[in-house]
Amino acid sequence: MPCWLMKSEPDEFSIRNLEELGYSRWDGVRNYQARNFLRAMAEGDLFFFYHSSCATPGIAGIGRITRAAYPDPTAIDPNSAYFDMKAKAEKNPWSAVDVGFVERFDTVLTLPQLKSHPALSQLPLVQKGSRLSVMPVGEAEWHVILAMR
DNA sequence: GCCAACGTTGGC
DNA sequence: GCCAACGTTGGC
Numbered sequence: 001m002p003c004w005l006m007k008s009e010p011d012e013f014s015i016r017n018l019e020e021l022g023y024s025r026w027d028g029v030r031n032y033q034a035r036n037f038l039r040a041m042a043e044g045d046l047f048f049f050y051h052s053s054c055a056t057p058g059i060a061g062i063g064r065i066t067r068a069a070y071p072d073p074t075a076i077d078p079n080s081a082y083f084d085m086k087a088k089a090e091k092n093p094w095s096a097v098d099v100g101f102v103e104r105f106d107t108v109l110t111l112p113q114l115k116s117h118p119a120l121s122q123l124p125l126v127q128k129g130s131r132l133s134v135m136p137v138g139e140a141e142w143h144v145i146l147a148m149r
Numbered sequence: 150g151c152c153a154a155c156g157t158t159g160g161c
Numbered sequence: 162g163c164c165a166a167c168g169t170t171g172g173c
Contacts, residue, residue: 007170007171009171032156052170052171052172053170053171057172057173128153128154129153129154129155130154130155131169131170131171133170
């Protein structure tokens, strides 16, 4: 089963928000490479929930894909912060998935911790300058990260 | 708040 | 198709 990592700013949407809600739509992705990964996801895939742009950037928990990619409604909603003028209902280039809560880590697995592990050096997350917000995680990497929690 | 790195836009 | 300018991401 493919595994993933997705970034969210916890001020916007955190692992606690997902825990409280139980499920959510994962929308607002506006990068083609990240969108293509969204489209490669299947129901049942697991992902690491990463907190970015915050006091302690790192992996905060685990979620599950509960619905495969579909057109992102926020792209055609003028009231949404993610509205895209160029998107139309009949031609919407952006995708969203639905996700469910799986687990919240007791403590965030911090970016420096992740960077310190040699087995994770190929993960785009830890590479210099990488801004990719949705990325695949290899099975070996997945288990390494799980063991670090 | 700063700024390096990246992706996108648009003139040519 | 090139590439400079711009806007955004995201760690620090």
